[in-house]
Amino acid sequence: VKIEILNTGSELLLGRVLNTHQQWLCRQLADLGYVVGRQVAVPDTALDIVTTVKEALNRSDLVIATGGLGPTSDDRTRDLVAEMLGRKLSLDPSIVEKICGYFEKRRRPLPPGTEIQAMVPEGAVVLANDFGTAPGLAIQVEAGRFRAAASWLIMLPGPPRELRPMFTSRVIPLLRQEFPLNDEFVCRTLKTTGIGESWAEEKIAGPLRHLTDAGLELGYCARPGEVDVRFVATGPAGRHQVEEAEGVVRGLIGSHIYGTDDDQLEQVVVQLLSKQRKTVAFAESCTGGFIANRLTNVSGASEVFLAGLVTYSNEAKEKFLGVQASTLTTHGAVSEPTAREMAQGAREHTGADFALSVTGIAGPTGGTAEKPVGTVFIGLATPEGTRVKKMSNAFDRETFKYVTSQQALEMLRQALLPPGT
Amino acid sequence: VKIEILNTGSELLLGRVLNTHQQWLCRQLADLGYVVGRQVAVPDTALDIVTTVKEALNRSDLVIATGGLGPTSDDRTRDLVAEMLGRKLSLDPSIVEKICGYFEKRRRPLPPGTEIQAMVPEGAVVLANDFGTAPGLAIQVEAGRFRAAASWLIMLPGPPRELRPMFTSRVIPLLRQEFPLNDEFVCRTLKTTGIGESWAEEKIAGPLRHLTDAGLELGYCARPGEVDVRFVATGPAGRHQVEEAEGVVRGLIGSHIYGTDDDQLEQVVVQLLSKQRKTVAFAESCTGGFIANRLTNVSGASEVFLAGLVTYSNEAKEKFLGVQASTLTTHGAVSEPTAREMAQGAREHTGADFALSVTGIAGPTGGTAEKPVGTVFIGLATPEGTRVKKMSNAFDRETFKYVTSQQALEMLRQALLPPGT
Numbered sequence: 001v002k003i004e005i006l007n008t009g010s011e012l013l014l015g016r017v018l019n020t021h022q023q024w025l026c027r028q029l030a031d032l033g034y035v036v037g038r039q040v041a042v043p044d045t046a047l048d049i050v051t052t053v054k055e056a057l058n059r060s061d062l063v064i065a066t067g068g069l070g071p072t073s074d075d076r077t078r079d080l081v082a083e084m085l086g087r088k089l090s091l092d093p094s095i096v097e098k099i100c101g102y103f104e105k106r107r108r109p110l111p112p113g114t115e116i117q118a119m120v121p122e123g124a125v126v127l128a129n130d131f132g133t134a135p136g137l138a139i140q141v142e143a144g145r146f147r148a149a150a151s152w153l154i155m156l157p158g159p160p161r162e163l164r165p166m167f168t169s170r171v172i173p174l175l176r177q178e179f180p181l182n183d184e185f186v187c188r189t190l191k192t193t194g195i196g197e198s199w200a201e202e203k204i205a206g207p208l209r210h211l212t213d214a215g216l217e218l219g220y221c222a223r224p225g226e227v228d229v230r231f232v233a234t235g236p237a238g239r240h241q242v243e244e245a246e247g248v249v250r251g252l253i254g255s256h257i258y259g260t261d262d263d264q265l266e267q268v269v270v271q272l273l274s275k276q277r278k279t280v281a282f283a284e285s286c287t288g289g290f291i292a293n294r295l296t297n298v299s300g301a302s303e304v305f306l307a308g309l310v311t312y313s314n315e316a317k318e319k320f321l322g323v324q325a326s327t328l329t330t331h332g333a334v335s336e337p338t339a340r341e342m343a344q345g346a347r348e349h350t351g352a353d354f355a356l357s358v359t360g361i362a363g364p365t366g367g368t369a370e371k372p373v374g375t376v377f378i379g380l381a382t383p384e385g386t387r388v389k390k391m392s393n394a395f396d397r398e399t400f401k402y403v404t405s406q407q408a409l410e411m412l413r414q415a416l417l418p419p420g421t
Numbered sequence: 422v423k424i425e426i427l428n429t430g431s432e433l434l435l436g437r438v439l440n441t442h443q444q445w446l447c448r449q450l451a452d453l454g455y456v457v458g459r460q461v462a463v464p465d466t467a468l469d470i471v472t473t474v475k476e477a478l479n480r481s482d483l484v485i486a487t488g489g490l491g492p493t494s495d496d497r498t499r500d501l502v503a504e505m506l507g508r509k510l511s512l513d514p515s516i517v518e519k520i521c522g523y524f525e526k527r528r529r530p531l532p533p534g535t536e537i538q539a540m541v542p543e544g545a546v547v548l549a550n551d552f553g554t555a556p557g558l559a560i561q562v563e564a565g566r567f568r569a570a571a572s573w574l575i576m577l578p579g580p581p582r583e584l585r586p587m588f589t590s591r592v593i594p595l596l597r598q599e600f601p602l603n604d605e606f607v608c609r610t611l612k613t614t615g616i617g618e619s620w621a622e623e624k625i626a627g628p629l630r631h632l633t634d635a636g637l638e639l640g641y642c643a644r645p646g647e648v649d650v651r652f653v654a655t656g657p658a659g660r661h662q663v664e665e666a667e668g669v670v671r672g673l674i675g676s677h678i679y680g681t682d683d684d685q686l687e688q689v690v691v692q693l694l695s696k697q698r699k700t701v702a703f704a705e706s707c708t709g710g711f712i713a714n715r716l717t718n719v720s721g722a723s724e725v726f727l728a729g730l731v732t733y734s735n736e737a738k739e740k741f742l743g744v745q746a747s748t749l750t751t752h753g754a755v756s757e758p759t760a761r762e763m764a765q766g767a768r769e770h771t772g773a774d775f776a777l778s779v780t781g782i783a784g785p786t787g788g789t790a791e792k793p794v795g796t797v798f799i800g801l802a803t804p805e806g807t808r809v810k811k812m813s814n815a816f817d818r819e820t821f822k823y824v825t826s827q828q829a830l831e832m833l834r835q836a837l838l839p840p841g842t
Contacts, residue, residue: 019443296733
């Protein structure tokens with residue numbers, strides 16, 4: 001199946017907004033076994049839209065277009081496509097009713113332009129919008145119009161909170177029906193942290209050779225602070241190949257695997273704490289609240305997270321965590337003893353079962369010969385005692401925070417694993 | 422000037438990485454007065470790269486391609502382009518020397534494949550890489566090869582920390598030389614928060630009519646928690662038009678404008694505090710450390726930021742902020758009196774001049790009929806007293822945090838403005 005994504009919107013080409021549709025749609029499709037062959041973004045002028053939709057329908061079996069379905073004057077995709085395909089537009093009263101209900105529920109007046117969003121090209125499948133006003137549209141373009149074979153054009157609204165649920169609940173069933181995959185397709189991602197890409201490859205590529213020789217696709221994706229190991233297999237033996245590969249990799253580097261597919265480290269940590277009915281607190285200096293922020297992005301974090309103390313100043317470290325003034329004077333705020341006292345202090349002052357502490361030099365300034373930018377001490381206080389790790393994370397400020405938070409959360413995850421795993 | 426961006430990399434089409442090049446390059450170019458007409462992403466197979474480079478060179482005066490210049494087997498852009506254009510590749514010893522120096526400085530062994538990155542197509546301009554190994558390349562494609570006119574093909578390395586400085590220091594001077602803009606181009610963005618797009622438009626569109634009629638381009642870009650107002654003008658009167666427009670808009674909605682162009686609200690707040698030698702502390706509940714995290718993304722925040730207390734549990738609110746147990750029992754953790762005591766407590770316990778507090782229901786669960794999901798109280802304690810605002814931010818969890826942090830930081834910014842502005 002040849003698939004192409006077309007993102008319309010002048011704001012994309014002016015760099016005013018980030019195109020997150022590309023990654024999200026490509027990822028969803030790849031995990032289902034469909035591969036996108038090309039992605040194109042154009043401004044929302046009539047000529048650009050018509051030209052690129054035609055080109056895409058010429059090349060591909062499926063074209064997914066985003067944007068341009070709303071009520072304002074620059075939302076032109078619906079009209080232009082209907083005209084290009086010679087399909088009459090007619091008003092669908094059930095869509096009007098749905099949009100009126102949407103605004104009534106929110107006690108907001110009906111804005112102008114509502115009816116435009118209820119116009120449906122002849123023969124189009126309406127994809128209901130459960131989180132906004134403009135519905136999506138799916139049109140099967142007849143064989144012979146642009147190329148010998150028929151093709152599908154699916155138009156989705158621009159806002160991610162509308163597009164994503166619509167894709168999941170309306171587009172995926174349509175794809176499975178119209179483009180059934182001949183081969184069984186199995187995809188699995190193992191999410192690791194604390195290891196590098198080349199280290200992972202060295203450990204696992206050899207032992208997986210018999211499977212990759214037999215057709216298993218093995219891929220790596222490295223980002224600061226994490227490496228994904230990804231298996232893809234097709235055909236009747238696919239599921240077994242992927243299961244075997246996962247078993248081999250878990251046997252070799254299992255302790256570094258924190259989850260699979262869409263798992264996030266903060267979710268895994270909340271789940272482990274929750275299952276064990278344990279609580280956690282943080283004492284952050286250079287990460288500035290980033291670790292607390294990540295954990296509290298997980299719904300349900302309030303069951304396990306008591307408090308985060310972002311002690312930027314030395315006075316705050318003394319007052320809220322009980323760090324000794326003499327420790328700060330003798331060893332400095334960025335030191336093993338300070339990290340230790342911060343973790344212990346956070347655990348004692350909050351009453352949490354576990355406490356993580358972080359103190360370091362995020363940069364770009366503040367480094368010394370002895371403690372260069374990127375130096376960071378991570379402490380973990382547990383019911384069994386306290387330990388501190390020294391790491392060297394010389395990155396820009398935001399990457400520094402992310403990588404350090406991965407290391408800290410991983411340290412906590414390791415402490416939460418049942419003995420012997 | 423017709424410009425096209427071509428992003429190569431199979432990981433883009435598999436959705437494993439987010440394409441941040443598009444927004445960054447488009448934004449840089451737009452602010453210089455160049456507009457990108459199309460952006461395309463393709464996998465790094467030979468056929469895809471050759472086809473799309475040819476198509477782009479057919480259509481455009483300038484093609485900027487990213488990725489595929491590194492040392493591994495899937496980095497094929499350099500070779501494919503040289504072959505396609507009939508240009509011989511030859512080794513540039515000065516690049517080899519530079520790459521060797523790069524690894525020596527980092528005390529890392531020279532990895533295999535280094536020499537591939539030093540191969541330069543005949544007639545290409547080498548764009549030195551100050552933050553990595555593979556240099557960029559700029560090639561003027563002769564008139565008549567793909568289309569009547571000549572065009573430029575610029576190839577940049579994939580990693581953002583290499584691409585961005587290379588673009589700024591090497592590509593922009595080349596663009597200014599090869600594609601001088603006939604008209605003077607002036608662009609200005611006013612960054613606002615606390616107002617909606619349609620409200621802004623209603624206030625300013627009329628009073629700016631004489632300027633937009635005279636050719637000034639007026640645009641809005643709304644994201645949750647902020648609205649950009651953007652002016653673009655060309656020609657000899659351009660600078661004056663933009664200045665006049667800025668004056669008009671500042672006169673009408675100036676109190677909501679926190680900065681211009683690339684300013685961020687957290688930077689502005691740090692600058693204001695720093696200039697007035699004042700300090701700040703935060704008491705966060707539902708935002709979970711997000712506000713502290715934003716502020717500490719600003720280099721220099723340590724001069725003004727004392728501590729952030731992420732008091733998720735009621736016990737933490739009592740212990741670290743001195744919130745009365747009776748307040749929590751009588752009014753609840755999400756209430757005006759709790760927000761007030763949190764802000765006052767944070768100010769007193771840390772000794773900061775200002776303290777912000779946030780308590781609310783981020784959702785998706787936890788709402789009631791009286792306090793639905795999205796309800797949030799924001800408190801600000803100053804030397805003059807304490808006040809609390811109630812807001813209703815019914816969004817997904819991460820958007821909730823962002824919008825709430827904008828409101829809180831804006832409340833602080835307003836308090837820091839000199840009287841009479």
